[in-house]
Amino acid sequence: MQRRLRLSFVLGLLILIYMVSVILVNFQTFSSLAQVPAGLIWLFKNFIPNEHTASYLGPILYQLWRTLIISISSTICAALLSLIFAVLGAKTTSPNRGFQLTVRFGASLLRNIPVVAWAMILLFSFKQSDFTGFLALFFMTLGYLTRAFTETIEDLDGEKLQALQAVGANYFQCVFCGVLPEVASSLTSWVLYMIENNLRDATLVGILTGTGIGFLFNHYFKGFRYDAAGLIVLLIAVLVILLELTSTQIRRAIA
Amino acid sequence: MIENSQPKTFQPPVPSNGNISLVTKPRLILRTVLGSLGVITVYSLATLDTGNLKLGEAFQSLGVNLKSMFLQPSIGQDTWGVLLRALSTSVALTLLTTLLGAFIAFFIAVFAARNLSPAWLANTIKAVMAFIRSIPTILWVLIYSVVMGLGANAAVVGLTFHSIAYLVKAYSESIEETPQDTIEALKASGVGFWPIIFQAILPSIVPALLSWTFIRFEINFANAVAVGAAAGADDIGYYLFMASGFYFNFHEVGLIVYMLLAIAIALEIISMRLRGHYLKQN
Numbered sequence: 336m337q338r339r340l341r342l343s344f345v346l347g348l349l350i351l352i353y354m355v356s357v358i359l360v361n362f363q364t365f366s367s368l369a370q371v372p373a374g375l376i377w378l379f380k381n382f383i384p385n386e387h388t389a390s391y392l393g394p395i396l397y398q399l400w401r402t403l404i405i406s407i408s409s410t411i412c413a414a415l416l417s418l419i420f421a422v423l424g425a426k427t428t429s430p431n432r433g434f435q436l437t438v439r440f441g442a443s444l445l446r447n448i449p450v451v452a453w454a455m456i457l458l459f460s461f462k463q464s465d466f467t468g469f470l471a472l473f474f475m476t477l478g479y480l481t482r483a484f485t486e487t488i489e490d491l492d493g494e495k496l497q498a499l500q501a502v503g504a505n506y507f508q509c510v511f512c513g514v515l516p517e518v519a520s521s522l523t524s525w526v527l528y529m530i531e532n533n534l535r536d537a538t539l540v541g542i543l544t545g546t547g548i549g550f551l552f553n554h555y556f557k558g559f560r561y562d563a564a565g566l567i568v569l570l571i572a573v574l575v576i577l578l579e580l581t582s583t584q585i586r587r588a589i590a
Numbered sequence: 591m592i593e594n595s596q597p598k599t600f601q602p603p604v605p606s607n608g609n610i611s612l613v614t615k616p617r618l619i620l621r622t623v624l625g626s627l628g629v630i631t632v633y634s635l636a637t638l639d640t641g642n643l644k645l646g647e648a649f650q651s652l653g654v655n656l657k658s659m660f661l662q663p664s665i666g667q668d669t670w671g672v673l674l675r676a677l678s679t680s681v682a683l684t685l686l687t688t689l690l691g692a693f694i695a696f697f698i699a700v701f702a703a704r705n706l707s708p709a710w711l712a713n714t715i716k717a718v719m720a721f722i723r724s725i726p727t728i729l730w731v732l733i734y735s736v737v738m739g740l741g742a743n744a745a746v747v748g749l750t751f752h753s754i755a756y757l758v759k760a761y762s763e764s765i766e767e768t769p770q771d772t773i774e775a776l777k778a779s780g781v782g783f784w785p786i787i788f789q790a791i792l793p794s795i796v797p798a799l800l801s802w803t804f805i806r807f808e809i810n811f812a813n814a815v816a817v818g819a820a821a822g823a824d825d826i827g828y829y830l831f832m833a834s835g836f837y838f839n840f841h842e843v844g845l846i847v848y849m850l851l852a853i854a855i856a857l858e859i860i861s862m863r864l865r866g867h868y869l870k871q872n
Contacts, residue, residue, distance in 0.1 A: 353689050359682035360742045364690075367743040374737040374747070382733075401639075408634035411627050447854035449812045451819045451827055452847050455834035456659065460652040465639040520620060526627075538726040542820050543831075556732060568725055568733075575724035589620045 382565030391563040395551060399570055401465065402547040406533035409469050413476035414526050417442075420477075421484030422510055427493055430506075438481060445478030450536055454543040463545045471540050472533045483525045487518050520589045527582035534575060659844030666833060666842030673829060676818075677849055680825040683814040687746055688807045691753030696799075698754065699761035700787055705770055715758070722755035727813050731821045742824070745817045752813075753806055760802040764795045797865070804861040811857060815850065826850065 357364060422428050424438025453471040461467040491514060499513045541549020548567060555563040665673070701707045702715040722730075731748030738744040768791050776786050818827020826846060833842040 349689060352685055356682035356686040356689075359679055360686055360746065362686060362742050362746045367738065367747055370738055370743075371747060374734055377737050378733060404630055404634035405638075407627060408631040411631040412635075443855070443858075444851070447851050447858075448847055449815045449827075449850055449854075451812075451816045452830060452843070452850065455819070455830060456655060456840075456843065457652070459655060459834065459838065459840075460648045462648075466645075466648075469638065520616065523620060523624065535726045539728045539816050539820065542728060552729065568729055571726070571729075572721055572724040576720060579720075579724070585619070585623055589616045589623070 381561040382568065384562050384566040384569070388562045388566050391555070391560075391566065395548075395563070395567055395570060398548045398551045399567075399574060402537045402541065402549075403534060403574065405465060405469050405547065406472065406537050407530055409472035410476050410480075410526060410529045410533055413473050414480055414522075414529075417477055417480035417484050418522070420481045421488055422514070424481070425485045425488035427489055427491060427496060428510055428514055438485065442478050442481035442485070445474055446482065447478075448474075450475050450540060451543060454540045458544045465546055467544045468537060468540045468546045471544070472536060475536070476529050476533060480525060480529060484518075484522055487521050487525070488514060491517055523589060524582075524586050527585060531575065531578050531582060534571075534578060538571065655840050658840045659847065661844075662841055663844035663848055664841040665845060666839040667837060668829060668833075668842065673826070673846065673849065676824065676826040676829050677853065680811070680814045680818065680827065681853065683742075683745060683749070683817075683825055684807060684811045687749040687753055687814070688803065688810050690746075691750045691757055691806065691810075692799075692803050694750070695754045695757035695761055699758045699765060702758055702762040703765035705766055705768065705773055706783075706787070712762075716762070719755045719758045722751060723759065725752075727752040728816055728820050731817050735821050740821065745814075745821060745825075748821075749810060749813055749817065753810060756806055756809075757802060760806075761799060764798040764802070765791060767798075768794060801865055804865065807861065808854070808857060811854065 356362075420438050420442070423430065423434045424442075426435065429435045450471060453474050454467070457467045457470050461470065495517070496509055496513055499509050504512070537547060538549040538552065541547035541551075542553045543549075545553075548571065552564055552567045555561075555567065698715060698719075702712050702719065704712045727749060730751050731745055734748045734751075735741070735744035738747065772790060773786060776790055781789075814825060815827035815830065818825035818829075819831035820827075826849065830843065830846045830850075833839050833846065
């Protein structure tokens, strides 16, 4: 009986939250949801690439390639730096408590500044160049990977480190011969995940900063060239799915 | 006295000459993957289009901007009322899309779980969801804004769309972890389809569902801000975009970033507490 009461209370609370949110956002639940099928039909009518679309293929593929390699390079650069931060900040390997707190706070700060804010801040200094997108992705990835790496290192069995220390290994030997080889495959798995994620975010950053595939999409979309915009959406989907499949395979191989 | 004229020595057996390699196949693959990612990184950095940028000056101006953002935040041309109202819209947008997404996703996930529904149905749903998921949220919002007009409705539908695709994957994988035997036994004793789900499966996977929903909640908050900036929903992202892209008022950008940080950290603490609370109860 008490369980049932609690359940109804939680349900009631959720419905209340929903109602308040609907009013605040000014969202018409039913009329909007009713438009979803119409939206999909519109999408399939207008976004299908046609015979004219092939002429756009060159620039689209080029920008897609640039976006892909920028997602990869920003992730790798951020990963190298976060590895250092994570070793300094993880409870098991940290030289002192000050480092731990600093790394934790810094990572949380970087992570919680939305990528939009990064893009807008950097756009002003770095203008409309690939570098803006690179840095925006870099800072956000740095926050995420530092946290993930720290947690992975902390999950490591502490006894192994103690055993190494007991036979007289110094700090660097402990880190480079004990910790890093052990966590290498799970860290790589995180890196692959962030590359996927950054490829998706790169579109958003591109729309905001006017670079890469996001800019191209925005350009065609606002110019009512929906067939070209549709081709971009399709190619992004294919690329993301390919990347997902590849990283699943790699993860399985290195586990 | 007996003396050992010759000290006894032990000859250790000579190791066979076969090399014992520490490099196993997974290690080799790991090195290859990291190596090729490194090569791509170097290539990408070398060909990065910096648009005739003087990097030194750019970093210096970034420093100045960051200083005026974080050390001297101020309200700018908007009022506190406007910004707080916009911030509450963002939070409401996040709550709305997460709740709606979680509710719809659960019912789809039931049919996408291999242990509850036929393989062809489960695979079809999973493939469609993978396709929807692979298209970034912001593109969904932009696409829907053409059909419904710019504004809140398109934002909600676009965000919900992506949330559903994300949560269906997470939920259906959680459902698939329920042992097949439990389901078979219940089916054999004549329990209906929905009672099995609500009485047997749901209670055992609630913690997993909660943690996935909270992860999506945090993602949706970031997305809600992005949607405001890129698709003109009337939330805090729009003011962020205007303050930095039109008025170049970095003091106001700083203030908005502080507001977003406060909300994001509060969300993190709340979700940690709730998860801890639920895990303790069960």
